[in-house]
Amino acid sequence: MKSPRTVDDVMTGAAISVDTGAQFKDIVETMREWRISALPVLSADGRVAGVVSEADLLLKAQGMDESRAVTAGQLMTVPAVTVAKDATIAGAARLMARGHLKRLPVVDGDNHLVGVVSRGDLLKIYLRPDEDIGAELRELLTAYLLPTGSAEVYVHVANGIVYLRGTVPDSATRDMVVRVARTVPGVVDVTATLDLGVSG
Template sequence: MKHLRTVDDVMTHAVISANRRTPLKDVVKAMRQWRISALPVVSDEGRVVGVISEADLLLKAQGGDESRAVSAGQLMTVPAVTVTGNAGIAGAARLMARGHLKRLPVVDDDGSLVGVVSRGDLLKIYLRPDEDIAQELRELIMTRLIPAGSATVYVHVSDGIVRLNGIIPDPSLSDVLVRIARTVPGVVDVTARFDTEVPA
């Protein structure tokens, strides 16, 4: 399994969308058929101009100004909250959590729709095999963080939980290694127990 780091690694490329003129009945049919909670609304050029969600449709059902809307363009939420494919998974998760969003349209540099990422897509990182996580951590620690021969670090991963142990030259290095390990996609938790090498 490849390292899952960006939205592009986990997003859905086949996207159901609407345009401003799409009748609301067709929007609801598409949501039910594809079992999705929101649709990006795109311009004729393919740029994301808004999002229409179940929440928007419920506002229409309640009455008020929204009750007169008959098309996606009249009821959609603007501006659309979007993310680019090269955005990090953690950043996209924070964006979703802050906005209480279930799905985000993924756009290219011109704002054109290229995919959709859902909460479920972002959770794929926790399906990484333990050995993949361990291998990435070993490479990261031994090739980038610790000069050759200056420390002995063992990496064990079980159910996404990382255990680090070994011998390090400086006790403060333990906190650094734990922080780095937590950034690796798929890591659930990190514990560390190191001995400090005493100079002869």
């Protein structure tokens, strides 16, 4: 089973969007129908031109927008905050946190809309079975970090928390083992009890 690492692995491929000419009422209806609070606005060639949100529409509804804007192209916020489909899940989470965003349009290298990712999508990695997390970590440790037999590390995973115990030759190796464990998708925390010395 492939472990989720990028936005492409967890995003929703069917993204609801509007074009720049969409009218105010149509935008409201689309948001209501799909129960979403923001919509990517696409140019004629399918690229993301901006995002129109409930906040943008409420400015008009409250009479605070005197620009006479009535279409998505006039109402949208530009530039749109988007995320590349090959961006890491952690990178997308930081982008959302920085902008206080619930959803991000996902784009390819040419800025064409390919999906949308939500906070809930990013949290899917924490539903990964403990057995999968443990198997991936053991494989990483065996293949890349501890092939010489100079260390003996036992891995146990419960509720996404990795427990490491055993013996490693030095503190640098111990730190590296913990760092690698933290990079495995789905890991909530790492607890290490690794003694320094010669294994066996």
